[in-house]
Amino acid sequence: MSPIPTVPGLLALGWDDGWASALSELCDPNLSPARVSRVDRGMCTVMTGMAEERVAAERGVEVAVGDWVGVGPGSAAGGKARIVAVLPRRCVFRREAKTRGAAPPQIVAANIDTVLLCDALDGGLSLRHLERFLALAWQSGATPVVLITKSDAAPAAVVVKAVEAVEAVANGVSVHVVSSTSGEGIEEVAPYLVPGHTVALLGLSGAGKSTLVNLLAGEEILATGAVREDGSGRHTTTHRELVLLPGGGLLIDTPGMRALSVVGAGDGVEQTFWDVEVLARNCKYTNCSHKGEQGCALAAALSDGRLERGRFESWLRLKAEPASSELDVARRDIAERKRRKAAIHADRRAART
Ligand SMILES: Nc1nc2c(ncn2[C@@H]2O[C@H](COP(=O)(O)OP(=O)(O)OP(=O)(O)O)[C@@H](O)[C@H]2O)c(=O)[nH]1
Ligand SMILES: [Mg+2]
Numbered sequence: 001m002s003p004i005p006t007v008p009g010l011l012a013l014g015w016d017d018g019w020a021s022a023l024s025e026l027c028d029p030n031l032s033p034a035r036v037s038r039v040d041r042g043m044c045t046v047m048t049g050m051a052e053e054r055v056a057a058e059r060g061v062e063v064a065v066g067d068w069v070g071v072g073p074g075s076a077a078g079g080k081a082r083i084v085a086v087l088p089r090r091c092v093f094r095r096e097a098k099t100r101g102a103a104p105p106q107i108v109a110a111n112i113d114t115v116l117l118c119d120a121l122d123g124g125l126s127l128r129h130l131e132r133f134l135a136l137a138w139q140s141g142a143t144p145v146v147l148i149t150k151s152d153a154a155p156a157a158v159v160v161k162a163v164e165a166v167e168a169v170a171n172g173v174s175v176h177v178v179s180s181t182s183g184e185g186i187e188e189v190a191p192y193l194v195p196g197h198t199v200a201l202l203g204l205s206g207a208g209k210s211t212l213v214n215l216l217a218g219e220e221i222l223a224t225g226a227v228r229e230d231g232s233g234r235h236t237t238t239h240r241e242l243v244l245l246p247g248g249g250l251l252i253d254t255p256g257m258r259a260l261s262v263v264g265a266g267d268g269v270e271q272t273f274w275d276v277e278v279l280a281r282n283c284k285y286t287n288c289s290h291k292g293e294q295g296c297a298l299a300a301a302l303s304d305g306r307l308e309r310g311r312f313e314s315w316l317r318l319k320a321e322p323a324s325s326e327l328d329v330a331r332r333d334i335a336e337r338k339r340r341k342a343a344i345h346a347d348r349r350a351a352r353t
């Protein structure tokens, strides 16, 4: 297999030997590498290291922002460039689809190194929500970091309290206090923005994600919007976008997420709740349900204050959620049953006419 010549610009997008060998394993000399920066209206914007192009994906090829793809002539008549293949993802951040039911989990972004979870001081991200975000982030394979945003909007004492509360659930995850308005803490975010490194911003609508991207980029590249009176955001950002910063580093801005659900959290839950997991190892029975059994170490920790009840309940809830594979199976069953029911109804209607 001939080596793929590397455009210097590709390295700035995160291209490395691993991606090069993944591409060469496709054994198609007509394919050139590109990174997906945006997916909308059935088209993708890809960055080739030299230019930005709008291309469509071949039928059946599912593309997400952050993906490395092989672009080539494909099967289309006229030889228009198309996304022919997605290189195997190193890391995938998924969320539950908006419409519950048969829809598979949506890919929010792929190949992220660091997830910056933005939690605005004037916003309503509960600690329980934060735990979910953290579990999702760990599960994706990326390293989560919490940014408490809009520090200028609250008195210093409130900021200190918020940091304490977040640190209590974030378990060793770095927590930074930032303000795009005053510039506080921005220098703490800069070290995550190294060339070739991909950082995704996640959080509720109105948390200040796009404002922060603009500040870090040094120009207004993204639209931002005021938060409504009731404190809820406006969903100003409507699509995910990968931005290459002038100083190096890649940022993925995402629309605010509300009905976020942990999809098959598995290891993610264990990492987020390792303190609870460690305590639970001391339960008398290995299959302890922690719901009043004799010798339950968690019951003891709850009563002497070592474990906070909200955190315990959050852990129980997340543990009870089925892994994505089971969810997928359950959903497929439901969809299949619905399809069969609809077919029977259609048959009956046809028989009546
Ligand atoms: N006081 C204060 N306001 C901020 C700060 N950062 C952002 N804002 C304001 O908060 C509002 C929402 O900011 P955005 O950057 O659009 O929020 P977002 O997280 O991108 O929101 P979505 O795109 O809807 O997910 C805007 O009115 C911003 O001006 C900050 O550090 N301090
Ligand atoms: Mg935004």
Ligand SMILES: [Zn+2]
Binding pocket: 280, 283, 284, 288, 289, 290, 291, 293, 295, 296, 297, 298, 299
């Ligand atoms: Zn127990």
